[in-house]
Amino acid sequence: MGTVVIVGGGTGGAPAARSLRRKLGPEHRVIIIEKEKMPANLAVLPLYAVGKKGRRQVFRNRSLLKRHGVELIAGQVQKIDPAQKKVYTGQEEIGYDLLLIAAGAELDRSRPLGMAGAGFDLQSFAGVDEMRAALPHFQGTEIAIVVASTNIKCPGAPYEYALLLENWFYRQGRSRDISITVYTPEKAPLIMFGEKTSGAIAGLLLKRNIRVHPEAHVRLVDPGKKMIFLENDSFPYDMLLYYAAAAPPPFIRDSGLGGEEGWLKTDRHTMALQGMEDIYAVGDVTQVATPSGEALPKLGGVAHLQSFVAAANMAGLLKGENPGRAYSGFAA
Numbered sequence: 001m002g003t004v005v006i007v008g009g010g011t012g013g014a015p016a017a018r019s020l021r022r023k024l025g026p027e028h029r030v031i032i033i034e035k036e037k038m039p040a041n042l043a044v045l046p047l048y049a050v051g052k053k054g055r056r057q058v059f060r061n062r063s064l065l066k067r068h069g070v071e072l073i074a075g076q077v078q079k080i081d082p083a084q085k086k087v088y089t090g091q092e093e094i095g096y097d098l099l100l101i102a103a104g105a106e107l108d109r110s111r112p113l114g115m116a117g118a119g120f121d122l123q124s125f126a127g128v129d130e131m132r133a134a135l136p137h138f139q140g141t142e143i144a145i146v147v148a149s150t151n152i153k154c155p156g157a158p159y160e161y162a163l164l165l166e167n168w169f170y171r172q173g174r175s176r177d178i179s180i181t182v183y184t185p186e187k188a189p190l191i192m193f194g195e196k197t198s199g200a201i202a203g204l205l206l207k208r209n210i211r212v213h214p215e216a217h218v219r220l221v222d223p224g225k226k227m228i229f230l231e232n233d234s235f236p237y238d239m240l241l242y243y244a245a246a247a248p249p250p251f252i253r254d255s256g257l258g259g260e261e262g263w264l265k266t267d268r269h270t271m272a273l274q275g276m277e278d279i280y281a282v283g284d285v286t287q288v289a290t291p292s293g294e295a296l297p298k299l300g301g302v303a304h305l306q307s308f309v310a311a312a313n314m315a316g317l318l319k320g321e322n323p324g325r326a327y328s329g330f331a332a
């Protein structure tokens, strides 16, 4: 009998739990520790912003996992002790034989200075909900989408928001009066996916009169003056939408598990943590280097596919087999 503990019941953690449950007999336990009662499906937020999805489609009901025989513990993991094979929440300690960390990424809203207090957060339900309510009353012309870093969750989402917003104003008969600009540190939109993809998205944005300010390293946002300050330039805005940098969850560093930057480094094939046989990790919390040296983007599609690889390898270990399943690098 073995116990698998999964930290996080989001895009990577929940399918891993279901997959493990299917592969393992009832003598084994599969436990998810999740801090949110109803975790949000972030990929739905852009559609929620423009009224194409409702609140009920944003939130995931994790209690359904119990039907699959997955045990749910409500709590926030504070620390992992790999030597003792224990996970600590504020309230309890849970022992494991195998651990899967699928805790996603947090957000660093502290940079650029002034950004968080100046506008709407495109990565939280609260921020997007407020923006959705504000849109019909918007009297200005300039909408700025500030992307804080190239290390963000779903690099395509800021452009998805821009396109959906332009369409929303078009449907209101107001698109001629509205100017949308994406300020991004990227050299060109989605250049990390190659010239072809970047060219295609740039063409689409141009067609819809959405401006992109590439290599924009925003230093400061001044909500009083409604100005965005770059190194050598400044721009006015009427409504600011921001997309904060991804940050590793602090419990990773507190547990002595992260690399230099605090992300988990896994074997890019098996999803086992480098140097560990009993800890696996998937999704946004990982930093997986591709053969070209680039890090895999933080995408739900990646987390989802990695979860099946980790689950197969962990189930194999509990059955006394070698972890032989490999992640192909496919991302959607």
Ligand SMILES: Cc1cc2nc3c(=O)[nH]c(=O)nc-3n(C[C@H](O)[C@H](O)[C@H](O)COP(=O)(O)OP(=O)(O)OC[C@H]3O[C@@H](n4cnc5c(N)ncnc54)[C@H](O)[C@@H]3O)c2cc1C
Pocket: 007, 008, 009, 010, 011, 012, 013, 033, 034, 035, 036, 039, 040, 041, 042, 043, 044, 045, 046, 075, 076, 077, 078, 102, 103, 104, 105, 122, 123, 153, 154, 157, 249, 251, 282, 283, 284, 285, 298, 299, 300, 301, 302, 303
């Ligand atoms: C606006 C937006 C749009 C997106 N659109 C897309 C898209 O169209 N396609 C796509 O592929 N990806 C998209 N993504 C990215 C996608 O949402 C993430 O890549 C994906 O959710 C990562 O899965 P994960 O399991 O690693 O993390 P998550 O899905 O974030 O799950 C992590 C879970 O762990 C829990 N948790 C965190 N810390 C703890 C702790 N200490 N203790 C207990 N529980 C904890 C969290 O509450 C959460 O439920 C989008 C992201 C955003 C922000």
